[in-house]
Amino acid sequence: MDQERRKTIVKEIEHWQRSKLLPDQYCDFLLNLYLDEGQARTPVTFAGRAAVVVKAASVKQWLLTFGLFSLICFVVLYFNEFHPLLQIALSITGVLVLLSIGQKYRERNESVGLGLIGTGMLLMLGAGLYILQLHELLAWGWQAGLLGLCSICWIAFGIGARIPLLHLCGWMASFLVYAWLLSNNTESPRWFEIQLYWLPASFVFGWCSWFFHRWSRSVASILFVAAALAWFMPELYCAVFMKEQIGLQLQLMIKIIAGGATLFSLRKQWIAWVA
Structure with missing residues (x-):
């Protein structure tokens, strides 16, 4: 059988398995028929793909991951001690990172991308309310102004990113x-x-x-x-x-x-x- 046709059939079977269109045992049987002997099978589940990525990660990637995780922990633990402008800047940075990652993920997985975008928008509101409470800005005008700013951002991003x-x-x-x-x-x-x-x-x-x-x-x-x-x-x-x-x-x-x-x-x- 032609190699390209074989790859197409394998991808289709993997799609059936991910979508639960056929039982896993039957999909495994079909994959064993069409995979070449000794050919590594691409994991279908998220855990399987994650295990492959972790196994193939280099030392540099491990150090980068732990460094980023340590930085996030440092920011969360000492957030209250930062200057208000730095708190606002960190909150905006977190929101922008989530929005950019969410937009990129929408091309591959719409639900994951929308989830990240929604998390970013909730972070915008939640971080703003937390900063107001932290600095005892409890008057209704501050909260209304924050919610108004969030509403403008939600409307603009919703129209631009086509998220009704x-x-x-x-x-x-x-x-x-x-x-x-x-x-x-x-x-x-x-x-x-x-x-x-x-x-x-x-x-x-x-x-x-x-x-x-x-x-x-x-x-x-x-x-x-x-x-x-x-x-x-x-x-x-x-x-x-x-x-x-x-x-x-x-x-x-x-x-x-x-x-x-x-x-x-x-x-x-x-x-x-x-x-």
């Missing part, structure tokens, strides 16, 4: 910041005032969804979802921040009916934006 879920999380975080600002700068607003705080944003997001759909359907879809969330944010704001919730259920029912009727009447337009 991260893009949506950015808008949800920005809604939380806006609600935080309203709760700390308004005193007992009336129900119609709360509606006026949020409904214009819903219409703006809906218009942006229409405007951007000609360039990016994924961005238009997220903006459309953000418009739907902003449509119901007045009721959510009342449920979380307001003590008196008179008529909240009635408002929610009216909004559901009005929103459903609007979506039904304009279904030919908005489906074309997001489909």
Whole structure:
């Protein structure tokens, strides 16, 4: 049999084994048929591949690994003793490293890459909150500013890297910041005032969804979802921040009916934006 054809068949069998399409015993039997005598078999599992990499590592690679591990331990143990600017710089460096590695891994394994990117974004928020708490910057404005900065980064990176879920999380975080600002700068607003705080944003997001759909359907879809969330944010704001919730259920029912009727009447337009 042709050598290239044999390699193709072996790769296909290994793919079946990784995907659990066939039992391991049957895959092993097929591999023994198509592998040349004495040819080393490529491990299929993560542990097997890791064992091969560790076994083939040079002294330089071992020293580099232990040096990097020691550096990470040193930073974690003495992080509180560093200057605030150094703490911020180290946090940003960690975030950028995770994001860059995650982007590279997405080409080979989408789930692993997205996991690393998500870890980097959570590190951005978690490290920021920890630094604020460490230096006793506990006022709501600091935390709202940090969350607003994170939301901008999530939106920008989500659009640039084409990660719709991260893009949506950015808008949800920005809604939380806006609600935080309203709760700390308004005193007992009336129900119609709360509606006026949020409904214009819903219409703006809906218009942006229409405007951007000609360039990016994924961005238009997220903006459309953000418009739907902003449509119901007045009721959510009342449920979380307001003590008196008179008529909240009635408002929610009216909004559901009005929103459903609007979506039904304009279904030919908005489906074309997001489909």
